[in-house]
Amino acid sequence: MKLFSSVNDVTDVNALVKEALQLKQFPYAYKDLGENKTIALVFLNPSLRTRMSTQKAALNLGMNVMVLNIDKEGWALELRDGAIMNGNTVEHIREAAAVMGQYADIIGVRSFPGLKNREEDYSEMIFNKFVEFCGVPIVSLESATRHPLQSLADLVTIEELKTRARPKVVLTWAPHIKPLPQAVPNSFAEWMCKADVDFTIAHPKGYELCSDFTQGATITHNQEEAIADADFIYVKNWSAYEPYGKVFGGNEDWMLTNDRLKNTNKAKIMHCLPVRRNLELSDEILDGESSVVVHEAANRVWAAQAVLKRMLEGLS
Amino acid sequence: MKLFSSVNDVTDVNALVKEALQLKQFPYAYKDLGENKTIALVFLNPSLRTRMSTQKAALNLGMNVMVLNIDKEGWALELRDGAIMNGNTVEHIREAAAVMGQYADIIGVRSFPGLKNREEDYSEMIFNKFVEFCGVPIVSLESATRHPLQSLADLVTIEELKTRARPKVVLTWAPHIKPLPQAVPNSFAEWMCKADVDFTIAHPKGYELCSDFTQGATITHNQEEAIADADFIYVKNWSAYEPYGKVFGGNEDWMLTNDRLKNTNKAKIMHCLPVRRNLELSDEILDGESSVVVHEAANRVWAAQAVLKRMLEGLS
Amino acid sequence: MKLFSSVNDVTDVNALVKEALQLKQFPYAYKDLGENKTIALVFLNPSLRTRMSTQKAALNLGMNVMVLNIDKEGWALELRDGAIMNGNTVEHIREAAAVMGQYADIIGVRSFPGLKNREEDYSEMIFNKFVEFCGVPIVSLESATRHPLQSLADLVTIEELKTRARPKVVLTWAPHIKPLPQAVPNSFAEWMCKADVDFTIAHPKGYELCSDFTQGATITHNQEEAIADADFIYVKNWSAYEPYGKVFGGNEDWMLTNDRLKNTNKAKIMHCLPVRRNLELSDEILDGESSVVVHEAANRVWAAQAVLKRMLEGLS
Numbered sequence: 001m002k003l004f005s006s007v008n009d010v011t012d013v014n015a016l017v018k019e020a021l022q023l024k025q026f027p028y029a030y031k032d033l034g035e036n037k038t039i040a041l042v043f044l045n046p047s048l049r050t051r052m053s054t055q056k057a058a059l060n061l062g063m064n065v066m067v068l069n070i071d072k073e074g075w076a077l078e079l080r081d082g083a084i085m086n087g088n089t090v091e092h093i094r095e096a097a098a099v100m101g102q103y104a105d106i107i108g109v110r111s112f113p114g115l116k117n118r119e120e121d122y123s124e125m126i127f128n129k130f131v132e133f134c135g136v137p138i139v140s141l142e143s144a145t146r147h148p149l150q151s152l153a154d155l156v157t158i159e160e161l162k163t164r165a166r167p168k169v170v171l172t173w174a175p176h177i178k179p180l181p182q183a184v185p186n187s188f189a190e191w192m193c194k195a196d197v198d199f200t201i202a203h204p205k206g207y208e209l210c211s212d213f214t215q216g217a218t219i220t221h222n223q224e225e226a227i228a229d230a231d232f233i234y235v236k237n238w239s240a241y242e243p244y245g246k247v248f249g250g251n252e253d254w255m256l257t258n259d260r261l262k263n264t265n266k267a268k269i270m271h272c273l274p275v276r277r278n279l280e281l282s283d284e285i286l287d288g289e290s291s292v293v294v295h296e297a298a299n300r301v302w303a304a305q306a307v308l309k310r311m312l313e314g315l316s
Numbered sequence: 317m318k319l320f321s322s323v324n325d326v327t328d329v330n331a332l333v334k335e336a337l338q339l340k341q342f343p344y345a346y347k348d349l350g351e352n353k354t355i356a357l358v359f360l361n362p363s364l365r366t367r368m369s370t371q372k373a374a375l376n377l378g379m380n381v382m383v384l385n386i387d388k389e390g391w392a393l394e395l396r397d398g399a400i401m402n403g404n405t406v407e408h409i410r411e412a413a414a415v416m417g418q419y420a421d422i423i424g425v426r427s428f429p430g431l432k433n434r435e436e437d438y439s440e441m442i443f444n445k446f447v448e449f450c451g452v453p454i455v456s457l458e459s460a461t462r463h464p465l466q467s468l469a470d471l472v473t474i475e476e477l478k479t480r481a482r483p484k485v486v487l488t489w490a491p492h493i494k495p496l497p498q499a500v501p502n503s504f505a506e507w508m509c510k511a512d513v514d515f516t517i518a519h520p521k522g523y524e525l526c527s528d529f530t531q532g533a534t535i536t537h538n539q540e541e542a543i544a545d546a547d548f549i550y551v552k553n554w555s556a557y558e559p560y561g562k563v564f565g566g567n568e569d570w571m572l573t574n575d576r577l578k579n580t581n582k583a584k585i586m587h588c589l590p591v592r593r594n595l596e597l598s599d600e601i602l603d604g605e606s607s608v609v610v611h612e613a614a615n616r617v618w619a620a621q622a623v624l625k626r627m628l629e630g631l632s
Numbered sequence: 633m634k635l636f637s638s639v640n641d642v643t644d645v646n647a648l649v650k651e652a653l654q655l656k657q658f659p660y661a662y663k664d665l666g667e668n669k670t671i672a673l674v675f676l677n678p679s680l681r682t683r684m685s686t687q688k689a690a691l692n693l694g695m696n697v698m699v700l701n702i703d704k705e706g707w708a709l710e711l712r713d714g715a716i717m718n719g720n721t722v723e724h725i726r727e728a729a730a731v732m733g734q735y736a737d738i739i740g741v742r743s744f745p746g747l748k749n750r751e752e753d754y755s756e757m758i759f760n761k762f763v764e765f766c767g768v769p770i771v772s773l774e775s776a777t778r779h780p781l782q783s784l785a786d787l788v789t790i791e792e793l794k795t796r797a798r799p800k801v802v803l804t805w806a807p808h809i810k811p812l813p814q815a816v817p818n819s820f821a822e823w824m825c826k827a828d829v830d831f832t833i834a835h836p837k838g839y840e841l842c843s844d845f846t847q848g849a850t851i852t853h854n855q856e857e858a859i860a861d862a863d864f865i866y867v868k869n870w871s872a873y874e875p876y877g878k879v880f881g882g883n884e885d886w887m888l889t890n891d892r893l894k895n896t897n898k899a900k901i902m903h904c905l906p907v908r909r910n911l912e913l914s915d916e917i918l919d920g921e922s923s924v925v926v927h928e929a930a931n932r933v934w935a936a937q938a939v940l941k942r943m944l945e946g947l948s
Contacts, residue, residue, distance in 0.1 A: 028352055036660055038688060048390040048412065052382055052419040056354060059380045064691045066684055069389060073701060074680040075906045084910040086809045091906030094918070095925065096680065099905065102930035103684040177402045273415065274391045274407030278400040286410070293411065298418035344668055364706040364728065368698055368735040372670060375696045385705060493718045589731065590707045590723030594716040602726070609727065614734035 001310040003131060005124075005140040006148055007191045013155070014196075020156045020299070020306040027060045027305070033312045034063030040104035041067045041141065044077075044111040044126070049273060050141045050149065053300035054108055057308055060301070066104065070096070079125055093129045101134035106311050113144035113181050115245035121145060122210070137311040139304075145210075147183045150272050151191040153303035157296045158197065158232055161268055166198055167231035168265065172223055173203035174280040175252050176237035179245050184272050185238045186213040193217055202226035203238075204251045210241050223254060228263045234270045235281055258284050268292045317626040319447060321440075321456040322464055323506045329471070330512075336472045336615070336622040343376045343621070349628045350379030356420035357383045357457065360393075360427040360442070365589060366457045366465065369616035370424055373624055376617070382420065386412070395441055409445045417450035422627050429460035429497050431561035437461060438526070453627040455620075461526075463499045466588050467507040469619035473612045474513065474548055477584055482512055483547035484581065488539055489519035490596040491568045492553035495561050500588050501554045502529040509533055518542035520567045526557050539570060544579045550586045551597055574600050584608045633942040635763060637756075637772040638780055639823045645787070646828075652788045652931070652938040659692045659937070665944045666695030672736035673699045673773065676709075676743040676758070681905060682773045682781065685932035686740055689940055692933070698736065702728070711757055725761045733766035738943050745776035745813050747877035753777060754842070769943040771936075777842075779815045782904050783823040785935035789928045790829065790864055793900055798828055799863035800897065804855055805835035806912040807884050808869035811877050816904050817870045818845040825849055834858035835870075836883045842873050855886060860895045866902045867913055890916050900924045 003009050010016050023029070039058045041051065051067070058065050068074060077096055078089035085092065100107055109130045113121035127143040140148050158167060169192055171185060185201075186209060192199040193216040200218040201209070208219070220226050227233055235256060240246045255278075261267055271293045275281050285291055319325050326332050339345070355374045357367065367383070374381050384390060393412055394405035401408065416423055425446045429437035443459040456464050474483060485508055487501060501517075502525060508515040509532040516534040517525070524535075536542050543549055551572060556562045571594075577583055587609045591597050601607055635641050642648050655661070671690045673683065683699070690697050700706060709728055710721035717724065732739055741762045745753035759775040772780050790799060801824055803817060817833075818841060824831040825848040832850040833841070840851070852858050859865055867888060872878045887910075893899055903925045907913050917923055 036692075038691065040684065043389070046390055048384070048386070048407070049415055051389065052356065052384065052416065055382050056419050059354065060352075064688075066687050068680070068684065070680070072388070072704070073675070073683065074678055078909070082910070082915060085908035086911050090908065091680070092909050094909075095905055095907060095929075098926045099681055099929040100684065102926065103688050103933065273411055275411060276401035276406065277394070277408050277410075278398070279402050283398060294414045294418065297411075297415040301419065359705070362706055364700070364702070364723070365731055367705065368672065368700065368732065371698050372696075372735050375670065376668075388704070589727055591727060592717035592722065593710070593724050593726075594714070595718050599714060610730045610734065613727075613731040617735065 001307065001314050002137045004148055004307045005127065005143065006146055007151070007194050013194050016152065016306055017156050017159050019309070020152065020302040021160065023305045023309070024302040030309055031060070031062040033309065034058065034061035037105045037312060037315070038064040038066060038103070039106045039108060039308065040100050041065065041108045042100065042110070043069050044071050047110055047141065049297050049300050050110060054141065054149070054304045056301045057304035060305055061308055061312060079129065093126070094133050097130045097133035098135065101136045104136060105315060106137045106139065106308065107134050108139045108141045110141035111143055115179055115181065115239060118244035137314065139307055139311065142183055144181065145183055146187040147272070148187055149300065149303050149307065150184060151187040152307070153296060153299040154188055154234065154270060155191055155195055156299045156303055157270065157292060161292060162231060164231065166196055168198045168200070168229055169232045169234065170226050170230045171201045171234045171236065172226060173207050173254055174235045174237050175254055176276065176280060179239035179247050180237050182209060182238045182241060185209055185236050188234055189213040189217060200226045204254065206240055206248050207238065208241060224260065227260065227267065230264045230267045232270055233264065233267045236272065237280055255280065255282060256285055257282055258288060261290060270296050273297055317623065317630050318453045320464055320623045321443065321459065322462055323467070323510050329510050332468065332622055333472050333475050335625070336468065336618040337476065339621045339625070340618040346625055347376070347378040349625065350374065350377035353421040353628060353631070354380040354382060354419070355422045355424060355624065356416050357381065357424045358416065358426070359385050360387050363426055363457065365613050365616050366426060370457065370465070370620045372617050373620035376621055377624055377628060395445065409442070410449050413446045413449035414451065417452045420452060421631060422453045422455065422624065423450050424455045424457045426457035427459055429499070431495055431497065431555060434560035453630065455623055455627065458499055460497065461499055462503040463588070464503055465616065465619050465623065466500060467503040468623070469612060469615040470504060470550065470586060471507055471511055472615045472619055473586065473608060477608060478547060480547065482514055484514040484516070484545055485548045485550065486542050486546045487517045487550045487552065488542060489523050489570055490551045490553045491570050492592065492596060495555035495563050496553050498525060498554045498557060501525055501552050504550055505529045505533060516542045520570065522556055522564050523554065524557060540576065543576065543583065546580045546583045548586055549580065549583045552588065553596055571596065571598060572601055573598055574604060577606060586612050589613055633939065633946050634769045636780055636939045637759065637775065638778055639783070639826050645826050648784065648938055649788050649791050651941070652784065652934040653792065655937045655941070656934040662941055663692065663694040665941065666690065666693035669737040669944060669947070670696040670698060670735070671738045671740060671940065672732050673697065673740045674732065674742070675701050676703050679742055679773065681929050681932050682742060686773065686781070686936045688933045689936035692937055693940055693944060711761065725758070726765050729762045729765035730767065733768045736768060737947060738769045738771065738940065739766050740771045740773045742773035743775055745815070747811055747813065747871060750876035769946065771939055771943065774815055776813065777815055778819040779904070780819055781932065781935050781939065782816060783819040784939070785928060785931040786820060786866065786902060787823055787827055788931045788935055789902065789924060793924060794863060796863065798830055800861055801829045801831050801864045801866065802858050802862045803833045803866045803868065804858060805839050805886055806867045806869050807886055808908065808912060811871035811879050812869050814841060814870045814873060817841055817868050820866055821845045821849060832858045836886065838872055838880050839870060840873060856892065859892065859899065862896045862899045864902055865896065865899045868904065869912055887912065887914060888917055889914055890920060893922060902928050905929055
């Protein structure tokens with residue numbers, strides 16, 4: 001595996017999920033694989049789970065880890081081709097990526113969208129320039145439009161906890177106070193559409209996701225209907241795709257409560273975290289028995305480890 | 317050992333000091349103990365000695381280390397239970413701590429007091445919430461009211477350098493220009509009260525420490541009397557406990573000079589560092605023969621290593 | 633080797649270059665050498681290449697690495713002897729350096745010049761105080777007036793890629809929009825003056841470097857003449873030495889283009905990076921076949937590894 005940025009980079013999704021679950025049982029079974037191999041984790045934005053779980057995954061495989069908060073510890077990056085760099089940017093991403101590829105065997109990159117220019121964000125300019133210029137296998141630590149390590153961990157969690165062969169999985173929009181990226185819901189949707197689940201998306205009118213990610217899903221504006229008989233409810237806020245990055249206010253009643261879960265199939269509540277309590281999700285759910293958000297976060301290690309294992313196996 | 321936040325978490329203080337001194341002789345004797353174990357060092361505030369010495373201690377034990385400057389690299393933490401998180405905080409400490417406990421076998425946390433609200437600071441809200449929610453052994457890297465790894469290193473230093481069985485140890489207030497926490501003096505006091513030393517505290521009127529920490533100490537407002545015949549003088553500024561966090565100005569003459577040390581028993585001068593030269597302590601003392609501040613800082617490694625060793629031994 | 637801050641710290645430059653090239657062939661041949669040894673990389677300024685390549689070099693030698701962004705993660709440093717520290721600085725460099733020397737077997741330090749006070753910058757106050765007080769071998773990660781790991785990597789690159797026994801090497805000034813340090817050109821000049829190359833420096837009038845570094849070089853204000861028949865052209869901006877830290881504007885035509893390279897001996901273009909595209913160097917050169925800037929950056933690992941290897945061999 002040379003690239004992990006989307007479900008489309010995975011030939012056999014089920015096999016990858018199985019591998020993650022095997023690594024969870026035997027975390028150190030492949031510790032020789034990463035000997036003398038180094039991963040550079042490059043952050044242009046904050047990170048807790050991704051930062052720590054990917055480090056742990058690499059360490060479990062015997063790798064060295066170098067963390068670079070490039071926005072703070074390195075140089076301000078220029079992204080535009082042909083730019084005359086007489087402003088505030090100090091280094092072009094062409095050099096930065098190429099040089100990092102000389103020091104690391106695998107690179108991970110996190111870069112959030114600006115939410116101002118849809119075309120730019122959806123072109124995945126930053127991530128794709130890293131891919132183009134770094135010359136080594138590269139894993140997304142969340143990019144402008146996708147968060148694939150999160151989605152793989154989500155699917156691992158569903159596989160682990162499901163109580164019937166083809167569970168009903170619902171992605172529901174939740175309230176927030178500021179415009180959030182579409183990366184997590186896009187990514188979750190495209191993974192669920194390829195997984196052996198019955199998949200529904202519920203959101204208020206206006207929050208339609210880009211259809212590239214949701215092909216095959218049932219889409220509804222009625223949360224109550226959507227979650228009926230659900231096995232898993234994935235809660236997440238996102239801003240509008242059209243008009244891009246906008247939020248419309250209202251819809252506070254989309255925050256789930258225990259009462260609303262009565263008609264589900266003892267649904268497990270999932271969230272990628274961080275979660276704003278009592279805005280996106282109520283205390284009673286997060287502190288109750290239906291929440292699996294910490295378990296889900298723990299699975300980030302095994303998702304990352306499965307991906308890094310395949311990348312290591314692909315190195316000459 | 318599951319918790320190291322105070323002298324009260326230690327069954328046998330002398331045995332722990334001895335263990336630290338043995339580790340100083342044989343730093344790598346327990347390198348297998350930490351294999352495949354990871355410590356996460358979580359900082360909400362700056363740190364030099366604690367950061368580096370705890371890393372070194374963990375590496376000596378064969379552990380992996382993950383450092384997280386959570387205030388800069390992660391998400392703004394919400395602490396209040398029941399909060400509706402529609403403000404600036406992005407993640408609740410409940411989730412943050414629980415998730416970190418999934419990625420690390422041991423967690424270290426540094427968090428300074430606000431010095432605004434005594435009840436809040438002395439409730440150790442941040443540290444205790446980490447304890448409550450992380451689910452793994454946890455070591456204080458300095459909390460609002462205590463700095464136990466510092467105090468253990470201090471006691472190790474006294475044990476190493478003492479020239480009589482029961483040395484006289486004096487904690488003396490020193491001048492500063494801004495209000496400092498009471499964590500270091502509190503902690504030093506509670507450790508000295510349990511150690512086999514003759515312990516005196518000297519400070520100007522108004523700087524009384526909370527009596528919970530000073531039970532058994534001789535307390536005086538006369539520095540000259542206090543340090544007579546002293547073997548060790550621990551110099552430190554702190555702000556008032558009542559009114560909380562206040563400083564009263566004046567007392568610049570509490571800065572020690574070589575001249576004042578004449579009536580001591582060739583006293584060794586200690587300080588936790590960082591120290592403001594020529595304000596808290598004079599150049600002549602810091603650069604002279606009586607200062608052991610660097611030696612004391614070096615002992616931070618062995619103090620941390622003794623604590624981490626016990627925590628590793630306690631892991632299943 | 634106890635100190636690596638300048639070419640003058642190296643007895644046999646050719647032997648060190650050869651060692652670097654051997655390490656490039658067998659990166660892990662000395663992995664036992666660094667067992668239980670720790671390097672602390674201390675940054676007072678941003679860094680990408682130096683940060684990552686020195687980490688990688690240390691890891692290749694089996695060392696532990698601790699990175700400290702002391703300006704952000706530690707305490708504000710006081711540099712002046714005798715200062716009464718009642719201002720914004722929290723810790724004196726005397727204590728900071730001495731303490732770090734207790735936790736690390738080797739220390740690396742990066743500290744840029746202020747470009748305000750030439751005497752202060754050229755006294756290398758910060759770096760030299762680390763040397764004076766840390767008590768362990770110390771390597772410059774770029775100081776106020778030199779960048780020796782860069783220069784060694786540059787010489788390694790020239791040795792690797794040269795097509796005749798005594799290549800012509802030209803250091804040429806290039807345009808920029810802000811005043812840059814003289815560290816890289818100073819350092820490159822002093823290394824080239826000791827290497828077996830024909831060395832020329834070209835710059836506009838007013839940008840004369842301090843003659844301590846350029847003894848033996850041909851110096852000219854005519855770039856075209858300078859680069860005729862050149863094998864290597866090292867491109868770099870710097871501010872004036874006299875009046876110190878000034879820039880005079882103009883000279884935009886000093887940016888190289890492919891057209892100007894016609895009279896060279898198929899010159900390879902070098903730059904320490906980061907480079908401002910289309911200001912210091914044109915896209916057509918950086919993206920063309922003559923550029924070796926990424927190759928040169930990759931060699932930073934082997935330069936650092938050769939130096940660290942010698943320091944490790946010198947430890948008791």
